[in-house]
Amino acid sequence: MHYIEESLLEGIRLNDTDTLEYIYKKFYPSIKNFIILNSGTEEDSKDIFQESIIVIYRRLKTQKDFTISCSFKTYMYSISRNLWLKELEKRKTEQAKIKNTEEFESTNCEIQDPVSNPKEERYKLYQNHFLSLSKDCQQVLRLFMDKVSLKEIAKIMGYTSEKYAKKRKYQCKEILVKRIKNDPYYYKSI
Amino acid sequence: MKNIENSLVALIDRKINNELNPDELRKLDKLFENDDHLRDDVALHQEIDEAISETNVLELRQNLNNIHEQTQNPERKTLVRSLFRSKLHRIAAAAFFLVFIFGSISLYFMNGDEPVSNDNLFRIYYQPDAALLIRGQAENKMLIEGFQKYENRDYTNALALFNKLLAQDPDNIPVQFYAGISNIETGKYRNALKPFNHIINDDQNLYQDKAMWYSGLCYLKLNETDKAFAIFKNISTSNSAYKYKAKNILKSIRN
Structure with missing residues (x-):
């Protein structure tokens, strides 16, 4: 594997902002062109591009000897292409054949495993709704997930009592569950 | 007012975290025996907890969102580019531009200084949000039917179903949103403002960013330019996905 590919993968593994900015500037425009050429929108492009990085991140975390056999650009394109095909299938777009942009015409990288599984798709939905909660709700739920004591949570969050900390947790959880259940994509994913 | 500590959410959460006493647990398990939905709810809660425990993935998602916001410089995006987003939009844009150019030429001869009307701005920027294909359980029949009708562009009947759903649950945000779009599609711009x-x-x-954007468009269509201007101004200074479109529209809007 080339040095550049190695350093980009390492940057993703470490969630390194400089690397991710570089990846965004360098590769996002061509992925966006591809998505838009194939019936997508800018929002779809953003979603697919980010999800491709998450797919690589998950692979890096679960497969210790993870390597890629082509350039990073081609690999990103292959993952984005597969994710977008899957999405088009869900939307039942009547598209006989996906069109490649010129620069990717003859390039494709073999991806052995499926790019994402239904559970990961559901996680994406839950996580995006979680990130749309107020900062206060996100923090209180994270503290509970990290098994921080009620006393500590009340102190960190500036709540008057431990009882209120617990109440706030349930309120935030209720908001999150309701938003997920109300999201039409939830019914697509179950 | 509902006591959150005794709610189903709290009960399920306490079960997942092994906080129920044996008596409470026995009663709950008995309930679960006969209720598939309750069992599904517990599974959903467990999965949500797993998903939000993925701190690293959540941080990566947040980082990517921030980078997207910073690195994409849609200042360079023009109105023309934003119109060419898909084949359908290209066709719609081409059709509109023909009408628009013809109209502009006519206007030039009538009055060279005439700005773009609010109605034309609406036509340039408005497009209905993508239809959603959903499948689900029997309990969501009305919801599924509503979205199917929306998808088939039967906005009148979709709206009737959305309104029924909202009478039962006004906090269903996606239904509120698509009720708003259905109102626009049926020409009820004033009614659309309520759900937005x-x-x-x-x-x-x-759905907040989208609701702001569409409510601004409704005010444009209603020729309430001051309100439209205030909304687009607000969007343009926020982190909304529509901020650059709002900036563009502000340049064209009549003060």
């Missing part, structure tokens, strides 16, 4: 305002006032949710 409901979304805007509902704390934080995934």
